[in-house]
Amino acid sequence: MxxxxxxxxxxxxxxxxxxxxxxxxxxxxxxxxxxxxxxxQRFKEATKALEASKTPTLHLSAVWLDRLKRHLQPSSTDNLTFSSLKATCLRILVEKYEIHLLHKLAMFLHPKLKSLKLLVEEHSMETVHNEVRRLVNDIKERRASPTQRVATVSSAPPEKRARQSEGLSDVEDSSPSDECTQDEVSAYIDFKSQREENFDVLSWWKEHATRFQNVAHIARSILSIPASSAASERDFSTAGFVVSERRSQLKPGTVDDILFLHSNLKKH
Incomplete structure (x- = not known):
């Protein structure tokens, strides 16, 4: 207004x-x-970005918190009114806007933000890395059934396994295989993405889903969480217009189809 x-x-x-x-x-x-x-204007930009419904938004929570904090820093050109206004807004922002582990995980799972430069505390970065590794291990354990684990261990008789290993002690690698192979999370951290002006995080994970199979699974789960409930509230509002007094006999499936079309039709 x-x-x-x-x-x-x-x-x-x-x-x-x-x-x-x-x-x-x-x-x-x-x-x-x-x-x-x-x-x-800066608050309007933040609201628009965090309320988007077509793209992931959870990773933007920490980004916009940092931007708004910098926007609310005092300036030499501010008069008394704006100085007081900035101080009040900054205090409310710090009180109301809290970054949780889920926000940090979402930021890490965005290839352009995985360095977590916005996290001041070094232990926070380690916490995020350890949490992703824990989630990766959970996925691996769920995928490996008990029968598969037993078959892998006992696939060959003890005598045959002993014969297979004979005569290689002088040339075999002395380090365990787990130490030689970089874990998936570390590989993702070290992976260098090309600079793109219009970067699409969903397309990136689709392209690299084979390279980082388990991390990609986690990314799909976490990045699908919206940062704001505004999109859901808009859907409820639209549903209120669809199911009106004259259209109160619509079947649930029909309402779903109408809302789906309304949400996904491109506006020209």
Missing amino acids: LESISCQYEDVRALLLERGEEGRLNDLSEDTLKAMVMFL
Whole structure:
């Protein structure tokens, strides 16, 4: 609303002058109005990014928290009003906006943010890496059935296994195989992605799902979590218009189909 008034300030002034109500703008200068619109613009961008429904958003929580904190830092050009406003907004932001482990995991699972530069504490980075490794191990254990593990261990008789290993002690690698093979999480951390202007995290994981099979499984699960409930609330609002008094006999499947089409049809 403020942005609309700012863009049409002179027209609004002329209309109020015509009506004899120009006094309504006495306490609102055009410069102050523009400054307020510019101040709120950053919050508008954050809201739009975190409420998106077509792309992953959870990894953006820490990103926008950092951006807003920097936006609310005092500046030498601020007057008393804006200095007080920034201080109040920063205090509320710190109190209300808390980054949890899930947000950190989502940020790590975005190839462009996996270095976790926004995390000040070094132990937080280690916590994220260890948690992803734990999730990878859980996936491996679920995929390996008990019968498969037994068959792998006892696939050959003891005598045959002994004969297979004979005569190689002088040339075999002395280090265990687990130590020679880099774990999947470390491989993902060290992997260098190409610089792309329009980077699509979903396409990236689809392309590298074979290389990082277990981490990709975790990424699909975590990045599918929305950062905001706004998208769901919009769907409920749309459902309220679809199931009206005149269309109260719609079958649940029909309502689902209508909402699906409404959500996915491209607007031209």
